[in-house]
Amino acid sequence: MSKKYVYLFSEGNANMRELLGGKGANLAEMTNIGMPVPQGFTISTEACTRYYEDGEKIAPEIEAEIFEYLAKMEALVGKKFGDKENPLLVSVRSGARASMPGMMDTILNLGINDDVAATLAAKSGNVRWAYDSYRRFIMMFSDVAMGYDRLKFEAIMDELKEKRGVATDAGLTAEDMQEMVERFKVLYKELAGVEFPTDPKVQLMAAVRAVFGSWMNERAIAYRRMNDIPSSWGTAVNVQMMVFGNMGDDCGTGVAFSRDPATGENKLYGEFLMNAQGEDVVAGIRTPQTIDQLHETNAAAYDQFAAVAKNLEKHYKDMQDMEFTIEQGKLYMLQTRNGKRTAQAALKVAVDMVNEGLCTKEEALLKIDPNSINALLHPRFDEAALKKAKPVATGLAASPGAGCGAVYFTAEDVKKHAKNGPTLLVRSFTSPEDIEGMAAAKGILTATGGRTSHAAVVARGMGACCVAGCGALRIHEDEKYLTIGDIRVNEGEVMSIDGNTGNVYVGAIPTVDATISGDFAVVMGWADSIRKLHVRTNADTPRDAANAVRLGAEGIGLTRTEHMFFDADRIPAMREMILSTDVEHRAAALAKLLPMQRGDFEGIFKAMEGRPVTIRLLDPPLHEFLPTADEDIKALADEMGLTFDYVKGTILSLHENNPMMGFRGCRLPVKYPEIAEMQTRAIIEAAINVKNECGYDIVPEIMIPLTCEFKELKYVSNIVKATAEAVKAEKSSDLKYLVGTMIEIPRAALTADEIAKEAEFFSFGTNDLTQMTFGFSRDDAGSFLPSYYEKQIFDNDPFERIDQVGVGKLVDMAVKLGRATRPDIHLGICGEHGGEPSSVDFCHRVGLDYVSCSPFRVPIARMAAAQAQIKNPRA
Ligand code: ADP
Ligand code: MG
Ligand code: MG
Numbered sequence: 001m002s003k004k005y006v007y008l009f010s011e012g013n014a015n016m017r018e019l020l021g022g023k024g025a026n027l028a029e030m031t032n033i034g035m036p037v038p039q040g041f042t043i044s045t046e047a048c049t050r051y052y053e054d055g056e057k058i059a060p061e062i063e064a065e066i067f068e069y070l071a072k073m074e075a076l077v078g079k080k081f082g083d084k085e086n087p088l089l090v091s092v093r094s095g096a097r098a099s100m101p102g103m104m105d106t107i108l109n110l111g112i113n114d115d116v117a118a119t120l121a122a123k124s125g126n127v128r129w130a131y132d133s134y135r136r137f138i139m140m141f142s143d144v145a146m147g148y149d150r151l152k153f154e155a156i157m158d159e160l161k162e163k164r165g166v167a168t169d170a171g172l173t174a175e176d177m178q179e180m181v182e183r184f185k186v187l188y189k190e191l192a193g194v195e196f197p198t199d200p201k202v203q204l205m206a207a208v209r210a211v212f213g214s215w216m217n218e219r220a221i222a223y224r225r226m227n228d229i230p231s232s233w234g235t236a237v238n239v240q241m242m243v244f245g246n247m248g249d250d251c252g253t254g255v256a257f258s259r260d261p262a263t264g265e266n267k268l269y270g271e272f273l274m275n276a277q278g279e280d281v282v283a284g285i286r287t288p289q290t291i292d293q294l295h296e297t298n299a300a301a302y303d304q305f306a307a308v309a310k311n312l313e314k315h316y317k318d319m320q321d322m323e324f325t326i327e328q329g330k331l332y333m334l335q336t337r338n339g340k341r342t343a344q345a346a347l348k349v350a351v352d353m354v355n356e357g358l359c360t361k362e363e364a365l366l367k368i369d370p371n372s373i374n375a376l377l378h379p380r381f382d383e384a385a386l387k388k389a390k391p392v393a394t395g396l397a398a399s400p401g402a403g404c405g406a407v408y409f410t411a412e413d414v415k416k417h418a419k420n421g422p423t424l425l426v427r428s429f430t431s432p433e434d435i436e437g438m439a440a441a442k443g444i445l446t447a448t449g450g451r452t453s454h455a456a457v458v459a460r461g462m463g464a465c466c467v468a469g470c471g472a473l474r475i476h477e478d479e480k481y482l483t484i485g486d487i488r489v490n491e492g493e494v495m496s497i498d499g500n501t502g503n504v505y506v507g508a509i510p511t512v513d514a515t516i517s518g519d520f521a522v523v524m525g526w527a528d529s530i531r532k533l534h535v536r537t538n539a540d541t542p543r544d545a546a547n548a549v550r551l552g553a554e555g556i557g558l559t560r561t562e563h564m565f566f567d568a569d570r571i572p573a574m575r576e577m578i579l580s581t582d583v584e585h586r587a588a589a590l591a592k593l594l595p596m597q598r599g600d601f602e603g604i605f606k607a608m609e610g611r612p613v614t615i616r617l618l619d620p621p622l623h624e625f626l627p628t629a630d631e632d633i634k635a636l637a638d639e640m641g642l643t644f645d646y647v648k649g650t651i652l653s654l655h656e657n658n659p660m661m662g663f664r665g666c667r668l669p670v671k672y673p674e675i676a677e678m679q680t681r682a683i684i685e686a687a688i689n690v691k692n693e694c695g696y697d698i699v700p701e702i703m704i705p706l707t708c709e710f711k712e713l714k715y716v717s718n719i720v721k722a723t724a725e726a727v728k729a730e731k732s733s734d735l736k737y738l739v740g741t742m743i744e745i746p747r748a749a750l751t752a753d754e755i756a757k758e759a760e761f762f763s764f765g766t767n768d769l770t771q772m773t774f775g776f777s778r779d780d781a782g783s784f785l786p787s788y789y790e791k792q793i794f795d796n797d798p799f800e801r802i803d804q805v806g807v808g809k810l811v812d813m814a815v816k817l818g819r820a821t822r823p824d825i826h827l828g829i830c831g832e833h834g835g836e837p838s839s840v841d842f843c844h845r846v847g848l849d850y851v852s853c854s855p856f857r858v859p860i861a862r863m864a865a866a867q868a869q870i871k872n873p874r875a
Pocket of ligand 2: 323
């Protein structure tokens with residue numbers, strides 16, 4: 001039997017979304033539960049895929065099947081294409097699995113021609129309606145199927161409206177409509193070089209081809225990438241009998257939500273336009289009535305609709321977003337789908353629906369987009385003010401929130417001025433030295449760099465808003481001003497940036513603080529009671545740690561010790577250590593760092609109140625701590641009593657061509673064991689001190705980064721253990737501690753069985769693991785990845801969502817190998833992926849014990865972990 005490509009609405013159901021697209025599956029479902037849906041059929045997404053396989057052609061057997069289903073539909077509705085008595089008009093509607101605004105627009109009234117229009121006019125006695133439908137069809141077909149400029153058609157209509165002195169199409173007469181049809185046909189012939197197609201079947205096939213073709217248009221490709229929709233899915237095409245909202249004043253068309261999508265309030269919310277068709281409501285050509293006004297003008301129709309809306313909610317167990325048409329008092333449903341909503345509304349709807357007994361907690365949780373929670377945790381711009389403001393540029397929405405303040409171009413200037421009022425840090429890009437400025441600013445704006453650039457990662461970690469990669473931005477750091485096109489903003493002048501949209505504004509937009517409502521706590525409570533995956537945080541300071549605990553973190557999965565060394569009062573000792581000529585000097589410098597580092601750890605242990613804390617030994621290449629400008633080098637040399645040439649020489653000798661694959665991570669203590677000794681001592685002493693002082697049962701987890709070989713790990717781990725034991729003996733303490741490693745080099749994953757002999761835990765550092773598995777530098781990939789999306793080689797950024805196929809295979813392998821050697825090995829992930837929902841789902845499925853992410857992503861991870869458990873229950 002040959003493959004089936006076309007389905008009547010009565011043959012489908014809501015579970016066939018992959019095959020029929022979202023719109024088609026829901027039309028089928030509504031048909032089968034007895035809702036008033038105009039009949040029709042769906043051409044499947046597989047037909048679209050096939051269209052591309054066949055070189056952008058519709059195969060003859062598929063065309064034949066379409067016509068076979070057309071005949072079935074004609075029999076069902078008792079109307080026929082081009083018929084003299086009862087002509088059938090249809091809409092042709094695209095519909096992918098996920099709703100995609102970038103796709104082809106719908107064509108209405110297809111099947112109409114001169115004869116059909118005359119028949120419709122004669123049979124109904126409504127000439128205006130017949131030719132209104134006709135002119136709409138010519139314009140939509142020309143625009144949507146043929147790609148001609150819609151404005152050329154609209155110009156004709158505008159001219160007519162002006163001539164008649166009417167403001168909207170509602171004021172035009174039957175004769176006007178007829179004149180418009182004639183002029184549209186002439187225009188079409190000018191544009192196409194041939195007459196407007198009169199054969200409904202020719203019209204239909206052209207429309208179907210246009211829908212398939214629109215799957216690969218630029219808008220659609222861009223939308224798919226932003227929303228993680230694979231290009232292999234294809235779109236379905238729905239062919240549906242027309243019902244008419246444009247037959248008079250007992251007719252109309254509307255869109256409505258079953259609950260308020262902004263607040264979640266349980267009340268119909270929507271708009272309705274009398275004597276109108278299709279897109280008129282959203283196109284804004286006339287001012288629509290609210291759905292409440294429909295109640296006043298047509299109570300019967302309103303009641304029908306309200307009842308349908310309730311039933312659909314009950315059926316789908318979710319808030320619905322619906323399209324409907326009223327034809328001469330009778331209601332028809334044209335679309336339903338689960339409604340998009342604000343984060344606030346999502347929480348309220350979830351809590352209300354569980355209370356109303358409409359769904360279970362599990363079902364309610366699955367309706368919440370974990371990423372949307374982000375919006376609840378950051379200050380927002382005042383909605384009304386934002387609407388009025390006009391962006392001057394747009395960058396990447398790198399870290400959510402609203403930032404408004406005086407602009408400064410160095411971290412130092414930001415720090416200086418932050419005391420006097422809100423500031424924004426504006427830089428070409430940021431580096432670790434900018435940390436304090438970033439923390440002091442209300443927001444960070446950069447000209448280059450992607451969503452995983454330093455600025456973006458750090459900003460998300462701090463919960464600061466960030467717009468990165470704003471290409472239009474030019475910074476004149478020395479002259480202290482910036483330009484965007486011909487707009488100039490001087491240092492100290494106020495700008496606003498929106499980390500949710502990437503928009504950049506000149507001037508101040510008022511902000512409002514995030515409110516965490518009661519629903520939020522209720523829903524997170526459900527998530528926590530369900531999930532099996534633990535959620536920790538990446539935090540380097542007591543402040544971040546405390547903040548993460550407030551957001552539900554159960555421990556720290558990554559404390560980066562290097563950030564602590566960038567502080568102005570510490571970096572001299574750090575530099576002294578690096579520039580030391582021998583072990584004694586190095587040890588002396590390290591001795592200065594010891595109390596500072598111990599203090600840091602004490603602060604973190606206290607903030608975590610006995611929750612687990614993983615501390616990573618020094619990781620970055622040493623030259624990151626050293627100055628680059630000659631005058632800074634000179635100052636440093638003077639300070640340390642060394643010659644300029646010596647210091648400069650050392651700095652040059654530390655230069656690496658490929659620092660990310662250079663002298664860093666556990667390679668540092670392999671050459672300089674003293675560093676690991678100092679850090680271990682600081683950790684163990686801090687743990688013992690805080691345990692004694694506060695009584696917390698602390699078991700520090702000491703993590704060795706960048707391991708690639710068992711013997712290498714063993715060497716460093718021996719230093720750590722010897723030091724820890726010595727400190728314990730000095731302090732007569734029986735403190736327990738763990739020594740583990742990061743798995744972030746492919747060789748470590750491949751030899752995880754060996755590594756697990758020494759490591760008591762693994763933490764997958766998926767930033768480096770992704771970088772090294774792909775061989776892409778994270779800092780440079782931004783320059784070529786866009787071509788990969790354009791050419792459909794990648795659907796999304798592997799630094800944002802874990803690459804489950806490749807990197808994921810390494811993780812899975814390392815989990816199995818590690819557990820084979822050490823069944824109770826503790827496993828987690830600390831890369832940026834740890835707070836990304838699809839990656840959290842992956843971590844759940846491969847059986848990790850926890851994910852660790854930046855503090856503000858903790859609630860997202862908790863939610864994603866609960867959803868993962870609901871979808872794939874794990875013991
Ligand atoms: P979109 O996905 O852009 O909303 P739709 O295919 O849903 O596109 O249709 C656009 C508009 O046309 C909607 O208002 C819809 O209700 C209306 N429409 C679609 N098909 C029909 C039909 N068969 N009869 C009447 N109106 C229709
Ligand atoms: Mg629609
Ligand atoms: Mg790393």
